[in-house]
Amino acid sequence: MAKEKDTGRKMIAQNKKARHDYHVLDTYECGLVLMGTEVKSLRMGRASLVDGFVQIDDGEAWLHNVHVPEYVQGTWTNHSAKRKRKLLLHRAEIDKLRSKSQETGHTIVPLALYFKDSRVKVEIALAKGKKEYDKRQTLREKQDTRETNRAISAARRRQRSA
Known part of the structure; x- marks a missing residue:
């Protein structure tokens, strides 16, 4: 084979x-x-x-x-x-x-x-x-999604422990 x-x-x-x-x-x-x-x-x-x-x-x-x-x-x-x-x-x-x-x-x-x-x-x-403002906007979007994911995971952890 x-x-x-x-x-x-x-x-x-x-x-x-x-x-x-x-x-x-x-x-x-x-x-x-x-x-x-x-x-x-x-x-x-x-x-x-x-x-x-x-x-x-x-x-x-x-x-x-x-x-x-x-x-x-x-x-x-x-x-x-x-x-x-x-x-x-x-x-x-x-x-x-x-x-x-x-x-x-x-x-x-x-x-x-x-x-x-x-x-x-x-x-x-x-x-x-x-452009420079596009780069800042991209970084801001990444940071926002990271913060929302952290908030969601923290809320899930609180629900499991309650």
């Missing part, structure tokens, strides 16, 4: 700052063209997406400023930490992303880097920048 592969997602890195700074309009899952030492470094769970962005040049999507540290046991074949990496997307997706990202205020940012079926995938998003 054929051995089934693990179909779960093993998270490597997330870009929580992107969800705070941008309104996420649309998300895409795409593959990455990587070197062997990059994959080994990612298997150790080391990466940073904080300053990352996607740029489309000559019909190809490129991931910039994603920090994958050099593999500790690598030799002269080791990779540079912040090199640009090619994204694997369908032509129609690239064309759609190019047209949407040229609109004012839109950009493409990486949200997550993970393993899926032993392959490295990156989740990118077409996003629009938030």
Whole structure:
């Protein structure tokens, strides 16, 4: 019998700052063209997406400023930490992303880097920048929901003990 592969997602890195700074309009899952030492470094769970962005040049999507540290046991074949990496997307997706990202205020940012079926995938998003008041509003909404959940759980605890 054929051995089934693990179909779960093993998270490597997330870009929580992107969800705070941008309104996420649309998300895409795409593959990455990587070197062997990059994959080994990612298997150790080391990466940073904080300053990352996607740029489309000559019909190809490129991931910039994603920090994958050099593999500790690598030799002269080791990779540079912040090199640009090619994204694997369908032509129609690239064309759609190019047209949407040229609109004012839109950009493409990486949200997550993970393993899926032993392959490295990156989740990118077409996003629009938030204004300062939008960020404050989002934080206020999170705080309000947290407070209501605390109040509800406290009321339930009082009901159980009474």
